[in-house]
Amino acid sequence: MLYAITDSTLMPGELMLTKAQAALQGGCQWLQYRDKSTNQPLRLTQACALKSLCEQYNAKLIINDDLQLAIASQAHGLHLGQGDGSVQQARQCLGAHATIGVTCHDQLSLANTAIRDGASYVAFGRFFNSATKPDAKAAPLTLLNQARHLNVPVIAIGGITPDNSRRVIQAGASAIAVCHSLFACDNVKNRARDFCRAIST
Structure with missing residues (x-):
């Protein structure tokens, strides 16, 4: 599965919807809205x-790190970083059917805690050099194999391209999350298709 993460720098103004639609047309199934600005009306x-x-x-919209925005926009779910909010509170507010994910960096213990608290999926990474978060701590591909026993989808993130995406899927990831390698591309639709082909094979 392809999980795309928006970037307000790569997708300013009307490009936000244009590029997001191209990713969806290319096969993206989950889309995370990530915007750290303080322009609340625009974000909503x-x-x-x-x-x-x-x-x-027929895709899901996941809001990054903002429970109130997830509620106000009636999004399908919420993604939380470590220290960005309580999974239990998010579950209480968004309901049993909401998709709630948690960043777990390179630690299985964080994933186990997130799942215990009600997370729908966990995300590990970065696995390769990342243009979006170049200073993020690296995670080994062996972590994905160790996470196979988890009873929720395991998302791999960080520097993933069509060329290396197959490696993380083979290592045990349920899906890949991408930002710069998708939305910095001139043809987002075709790049999304490239990712989907790599994942499926």
């Missing part, structure tokens, strides 16, 4: 527009 407008767009393509 974009989140609501992305929610409608995702539903056209």
Whole structure:
């Protein structure tokens, strides 16, 4: 599965929807809205527009690190970094059917805690050099094999390209999360298709 993460620098203004739609047309199944700005009206407008767009393509919209925005936009779920909020609180507010994910870096113990608290999926990484978060701590591919026993989807993130995506899937990831390698591309739709082909084979 391809899990795309938006970037307001790569997708300013109207490009947010244009590039997001191209990713969905290319086969993206989950889309995370990530915008760290303080422009709350704009963030709500974009989140609501992305929610409608995702539903056209039978995809899920996940909000990054903002429970209130997830509630206001009626998104399908929420992604939390370490220290960015309580999984239990998010589950209480968003309900049993919401998709709630947690960043677990390179630690299985964080994943076990997140799952115990009600997480729907866990994310590990970075696995390769990342343009989005170059200073993020590296995680070994062997971690994905160790995480196979977890009873939730395991997402791999960090520097993943169509060329190396097969390695993380073979190592045990359920899906790959991408940002720069997808949305910095001139043809986002074709790049998404490249990712999906690599994952499926």
